[in-house]
Amino acid sequence: MIRRLMKTLVGAAILAAFAGSVAAQDSKVADELAKYREALADGNPADLFEVKGEGLWLEKRGPKNASLEQCDLGQGPGKLEGAYAALPKYFKDTNKVMDVESRLVHCMVTLQGFTQAEVTKQWYSKPGKDSDIEALVTFVGAKSNGMKINVPATHPEEAKMAKMGEYIFYRRSGPQDFSCSICHGQDGKRIRLQDLGNLTTKAGAGEAMRTWPSYRVSQGTVWTMQRRLIDCMRQARWPEPNYLADSIIALETYLQKTATGTVMETPGIKR
Amino acid sequence: MNFKFALFFGLTVGMAASAFADKAVEAPGGKYAKDAEQMFRTSFKAENPKYWMTRLEQDETMKACQQYRDNPPRKVGEKLEKLNAATIRYPVEGKLIGDWKEGEKLAAVGTGGHIGFIQPDPAGKLRGGNCYACHELAKKEIAYGTIGPSLRNFGKIRGNTEENIKYVYDKIYNSNSFTACTNMPRFGLHSWLTPEQITHIVAFLIDPESPVNKD
Known part of the structure; x- marks a missing residue:
């Protein structure tokens, strides 16, 4: 872990050095950023979340003293391989399209006997208070590594969710006239120095979706896709959505459908 | 006869092309747009104060831009541009270049x-x-x-x-x-x-x- 930390610090030093070199050209900027990302990727702190997530999956917990080993994430009870890559998905037992997080919460409630409020109280980490959900999602996500994202949204409920996600993607409102599409509807753009993916294309959506969950260096923790999208809405200067809200799952369905066919490589690491 | 056929053929292609163009600009959400708006509006935390929630209101410009994926036909665009130009207000002293x-x-x-x-x-x-x-x-x-x-x-x-x-x-x-x-x-x-x-x-x-x- 200390070795990993050192590598992260080296990465930060590279970024700092780069930030100081004022006269850099665009291409040079891109090169230096690529080096920074490379340094970060070598030793991803999210690996620790993955290990913790596996522990939480196997441990008997909750009023029912049960593990999550019988949790059905869409491929059958306990089947984790490729499950993340095929979510969100329609589930007959709840009659809902669910993403990995809503499904994990569902399992913790039905199998382990927790209340929804208990399980979602700490849905993201705060300093000194780690989130079990982040760890579980990291563990489940890694079980899809090397597999193609596979959300064709062929079930009518999935197709509807994907279309509703598209609606939200283009919906402009707020004091800055923002929509997702403003920043993520074109190829090859940057906000400040941050590259922006064109999420309306397979390549762009793939580059984003196939690397989540991701460790956020600036936040010091893993971010799930729910966290990522809820923060996008904060950046758009909108009010705060509910965790696990249908509008977030709809956006995920739209993006996963667009990204279908790209190969998962998680946990990612981002600035 | 040949001319008539050519005319018919031309019209058919023209109509097909315009039908295709209409399809290309399908409003986001398609037939689920109404459901999607309803779902979006009910996705926010109840604790958000009302004056925050007003940020989700869309004016005519926002609605049209969403509908046309930010690429409105020129006729719609011109109308929106006029509408927006009419909103501009100037500083009291009238000087438009500051510090x-x-x-x-x-x-x-x-x-x-x-x-x-x-x-x-x-x-x-x-x-x-x-x-x-x-x-x-x-x-x-x-x-x-x-x-x-x-x-x-x-x-x-x-x-x-x-x-x-x-x-x-x-x-x-x-x-x-x-x-x-x-x-x-x-x-x-x-x-x-x-x-x-x-x-x-x-x-x-x-x-x-x-x-x-x-x-």
Whole structure:
């Protein structure tokens, strides 16, 4: 872990050095950023979340003293391989399209006997208070590594969710006239120095979706896709959505459908 | 006969092409747009104060831009541009070019206006123009975005005529007066920036002494 930390610090030093070199050209900027990302990727702190997530999956917990080993994430009870890559998905037992997080919460409630409020109280980490959900999602996500994202949204409920996600993607409102599409509807753009993916294309959506969950260096923790999208809405200067809200799952369905066919490589690491 | 056939064929192709064009601009959400709006509106935490929730309201421009995926037919675009141009208000003293040093500060500020319960901005936090998020401006700032065009040497290239000063003021106040559904926010319309703050950013872009125009 200390070795990993050192590598992260080296990465930060590279970024700092780069930030100081004022006269850099665009291409040079891109090169230096690529080096920074490379340094970060070598030793991803999210690996620790993955290990913790596996522990939480196997441990008997909750009023029912049960593990999550019988949790059905869409491929059958306990089947984790490729499950993340095929979510969100329609589930007959709840009659809902669910993403990995809503499904994990569902399992913790039905199998382990927790209340929804208990399980979602700490849905993201705060300093000194780690989130079990982040760890579980990291563990489940890694079980899809090397597999193609596979959300064709062929079930009518999935197709509807994907279309509703598209609606939200283009919906402009707020004091800055923002929509997702403003920043993520074109190829090859940057906000400040941050590259922006064109999420309306397979390549762009793939580059984003196939690397989540991701460790956020600036936040010091893993971010799930729910966290990522809820923060996008904060950046758009909108009010705060509910965790696990249908509008977030709809956006995920739209993006996963667009990204279908790209190969998962998680946990990612981002600035 | 041949002519008639050619005419018929031409019309058929023409109609098919226009049908295709209609399909190409299907409004996002398709037949589920209404359901999607309802779902979106009910997805927010009950604790959000009412005055935050008003940020989800869409004016005519926002609705049309969404419907046409920010690429409205020219006829719709022209209508929106007129509508938006009519909203522009000027500072009381009437001077449209202010202090470039104040403008330089505002151009760099990207915070302000964040709400919610996770990472809101403290009340009273300065709201800037956040120009560098999307535009290249002064040469010394390399951390600029590329969503909008480069504005480096803007004043040097376009000149500091009264006409150009008014254009820049109007563009910042309500960008949709010139290009409907542009990515650029309408800073004056939403009172994100005051008319006075806009004059400072105008100066940052146009004043010959501004670093935007000095290499």
